[in-house]
Amino acid sequence: MIRxxxxxxxxxxxxxxxxxxxxxxxxxKIGASAxxxxxxxxGATVSHWPNIQLWVSEVxxxxxxxxxxxxxxxxxxEYDDRTSAETAVQNIQRLATVDEVDFxxxxxxxxxxxxxxxxxxxxxxxxxxxxxxxxxxxxxxxxWPNSFWMLGTSRExxxxxxxxxxxxxxxxxxGNKVALVHVADAFGLELAxxxxxxxxxxxxxxxxxxxxPLGTQDVAPIVSQAKAAxxxxxxxxxxxxxxxxxxxxxxxxxxxxxxxxxxVGASFPAYAGRFGATANGVLGAGGTNPxxxxxxxxxxxxxxxTGADAxxxxxxxxxxxxxxxxxxxxxxxxxxxxxxxxxxxxxxFDTVMGEIRFDNNINRNLWTVGQWKDGTFYxxxxxxxxxxxxxxxxxxxx
Numbered sequence: 497m498i499r500x501x502x503x504x505x506x507x508x509x510x511x512x513x514x515x516x517x518x519x520x521x522x523x524x525k526i527g528a529s530a531x532x533x534x535x536x537x538x539g540a541t542v543s544h545w546p547n548i549q550l551w552v553s554e555v556x557x558x559x560x561x562x563x564x565x566x567x568x569x570x571x572x573x574e575y576d577d578r579t580s581a582e583t584a585v586q587n588i589q590r591l592a593t594v595d596e597v598d599f600x601x602x603x604x605x606x607x608x609x610x611x612x613x614x615x616x617x618x619x620x621x622x623x624x625x626x627x628x629x630x631x632x633x634x635x636x637x638x639x640w641p642n643s644f645w646m647l648g649t650s651r652e653x654x655x656x657x658x659x660x661x662x663x664x665x666x667x668x669x670x671g672n673k674v675a676l677v678h679v680a681d682a683f684g685l686e687l688a689x690x691x692x693x694x695x696x697x698x699x700x701x702x703x704x705x706x707x708x709p710l711g712t713q714d715v716a717p718i719v720s721q722a723k724a725a726x727x728x729x730x731x732x733x734x735x736x737x738x739x740x741x742x743x744x745x746x747x748x749x750x751x752x753x754x755x756x757x758x759x760v761g762a763s764f765p766a767y768a769g770r771f772g773a774t775a776n777g778v779l780g781a782g783g784t785n786p787x788x789x790x791x792x793x794x795x796x797x798x799x800x801x802t803g804a805d806a807x808x809x810x811x812x813x814x815x816x817x818x819x820x821x822x823x824x825x826x827x828x829x830x831x832x833x834x835x836x837x838x839x840x841x842x843x844x845f846d847t848v849m850g851e852i853r854f855d856n857n858i859n860r861n862l863w864t865v866g867q868w869k870d871g872t873f874y875x876x877x878x879x880x881x882x883x884x885x886x887x888x889x890x891x892x893x894x
């Protein structure tokens with residue numbers, strides 16, 4: 497499935513004038529491959545594709561990228577990888593050899609980024625990952641020096657989760673018994689592998705553990721068995737479909753815990769839309785400071801251009817990664833990939849998530865845990881970022 501777009505923000509005659517001007521300009525071709533179908537399509541539809549749309553619209557709306565002495569309008573070439581690593585690799589191969597794109601934006605998810613990293617490196621494209629969480633970042637950054645890792649490690653996310661729960665335990669809000677479940681793909685396996693020792697080191701006892709395949713629809717038995725273990729906290733390292741399903745079952749079965757944590761998707765506006773006031777107190781992966789002016793302005797632009805609300809974590813990170821690519825290309829003043837990779841490695845970038853500078857190709861400043869409060873998802877744990885609020889106990893599902 498391919499879609500070529502040539503997006504510009506303008507209206508009426510201004511749009512026609514801009515299109516006419518763009519036809520005379522040299523273009524810069526950007527390739528994108530991510531899920532539009534398959535188990536991860538829901539997440540990509542919320543936090544990945546809309547931010548590519550927003551970025552291309554804004555860049556073309558101001559006349560394109562300034563590459564040396566030329567302004568170049570972006571031509572976007574899109575493929576659906578169908579949540580398949582094999583298809584994702586084939587798409588990258590096609591983008592590089594058939595479409596001959598100048599740059600490729602990151603795929604979506606940990607597994608698909610790791611699967612495509614070797615072929616992206618083979619063709620020398622800068623690879624700015626914005627939805628990959630893995631403890632392999634140090635090794636991967638060395639193996640693929642064209643790759644840059646913005647979302648942190650599984651260990652950091654897991655330790656942030658343990659930190660948030662420990663604050664509640666120390667405040668006397670919860671006991672020390674935890675039910676721990678995870679989706680059985682790269683994301684969930686790594687987080688569970690890091691999460692169990694982090695929780696135990698913080699003084700928690702794991703009273704129930706379970707994993708389930710990616711795309712699992714029926715999680716009722718998992719929640720039922722977790723409830724039977726009488727935990728004080730529930731931690732699910734989950735993807736959007738199962739994040740919603742786990743929450744729904746916790747509500748249906750009245751899982752009585754003072755801390756309820758789920759993974760990717762907890763920060764989606766649709767999560768609060770689906771669960772209403774019962775979302776209050778739910779902890780989840782990532783976060784932002786929604787009171788920050790840059791975030792406020794970004795969210796307003798996202799809504800205006802895409803017609804949808806940004807989520808409270810990966811949306812802003814994805815957009816920031818595109819800002820890094822944009823600023824690096826303009827700083828390099830060329831479409832030469834090697835030069836742009838070096839510009840990313842050594843540059844400092846002004847993004848909606850604040851200043852980003854890579855340390856050995858890794859972003860060290862990141863949000864790890866957020867929590868719903870009165871319809872907004874606030875960051876409650878972070879590394880190197882200010883603005884976190886204190887976590888609070890979840891008071892039931894009413």
